[in-house]
Amino acid sequence: MSGEERRADYEERLQAFTGRELRPRTPGQDPVNQPMIRHWAEAMGDTNPVYTDAAAARATGRDGVVAPASMVQAWTMRGYAATVDPRPGDGDGFEALVALLDEGGYTSVVATDSELTFLRELAPGDRVAVRETVESVSAEKRTGLGPGRFVTTLKTYTDDDGETVATQRWRTLRFCPAAAEEDPAPPPAPRPRPAVNRDNAFFFEGAKDHRLLIQRCADCSRLRHPPGPCCPACGSTDWDTVEAGGRGEVYSFVVSHHPKHPAFDTPYLVAVVALAEGTRLITNLTGVAPEDVTIGMPVVLDWLDADPDPTLPVFRPAPTEAP
Incomplete structure (x- = not known):
């Protein structure tokens, strides 16, 4: 056929x-029957008395309730x-x-x-x-x-x-149900934006060029991070910057599971990295499983261009040097 x-x-x-x-x-x-009529009228909010009051129904010419x-x-x-x-x-x-x-x-x-x-x-x-x-x-x-x-x-x-x-x-x-169209994958959620101000704007501007800048006191040459308006050692408000070499070690770290955020794949690593220059930086660790991270582990600078703005410094394990 x-x-x-x-x-x-x-x-x-x-x-x-x-x-x-x-x-x-x-x-x-x-x-x-009358009980079902009453329940129906109550459920529907119908207050017409011809459904529940025999006298009212007879007054309309009916024999009784309907x-x-x-x-x-x-x-x-x-x-x-x-x-x-x-x-x-x-x-x-x-x-x-x-x-x-x-x-x-x-x-x-x-x-x-x-x-x-x-x-x-x-x-x-x-x-x-x-x-x-x-x-x-x-x-x-x-x-x-x-x-x-x-x-x-x-x-x-x-x-x-x-x-x-x-x-x-x-x-x-x-x-016949129409074939469901697969929804396009939603765009990745942007990372939370940092609070940029006059004291730290230089740091994020440098990151856009993949330069890790550290604030330095112009009077006593002390390095400081996070940035601030004056030197904690001498009180000077004059400062400039130096570019970090990008090497350090894990000073401390946590494995974050909660709260979940759509911009992050959980779990993820948040670490305090001690830079070779002597300052510390809160950052993410990449390229390593949480169970493989150790205090003192050597790390090197990498860059995360997650979306057009901002670019952020992250660190990954330093390559093992050949003996």
Whole structure:
């Protein structure tokens, strides 16, 4: 059978459900009753007294309280037990239709609309039954959810005498879910920005050129880091800078697991590196596993250009010198 013949055969089998009974006339488990009416009215916030006050209902010309019209479907709901342990024959037509739709790839469902027509009010003591038939199955439609078919069924609600009290035209879309498009990978989160001020701006400007600058007192030549407005030794506010050679050793370190930050792959190493020039620098260690780091381990300068701004100094293990 060719692909076109298979499609025609499938369409014929699907359209054969038009007019077919999905659910034979099935009485509701309980008659219309006042407690359920009261619960419904409370849940819906409907304060119309004709649903709960017999005197008020009679004042409107009714014989007594009536049920809200929109409750008609509730009187025929089978309850949870019937859905997990149905009686033989229950839902055979419905299950067959769903199986055929699944065969065509229409495995998902969403309700689209429900049109109710009420022919008379229901009162306590009425017993309601429902019968459901297929009214139509549409040709395949292209929808935002994916290709699908609109299935329209007609539920007919009747009383004990077989008289129709309401009808419900129920329409669902059975569709083939569109293939989910993979979301593009989000751009990497930028690293937290340092607080740049007049005292430390030189440090970050030098880092952009891959130069590790250390502040030096212009009077006593003492090096200091972090930068500051005056020399802690002599108090001079005059200073210049020297460029570090980029060698040092691990003075102290921690392995950071928490708190997590999207710019960092945890765990990561934060170390205090003692530079050969005599100052210390808080930095990240790269190119080494946390369990391999030791106090006093020789390290050398590297640069992290994580994003356009800023560039930051990091350190990695110094290469082992040949004997």
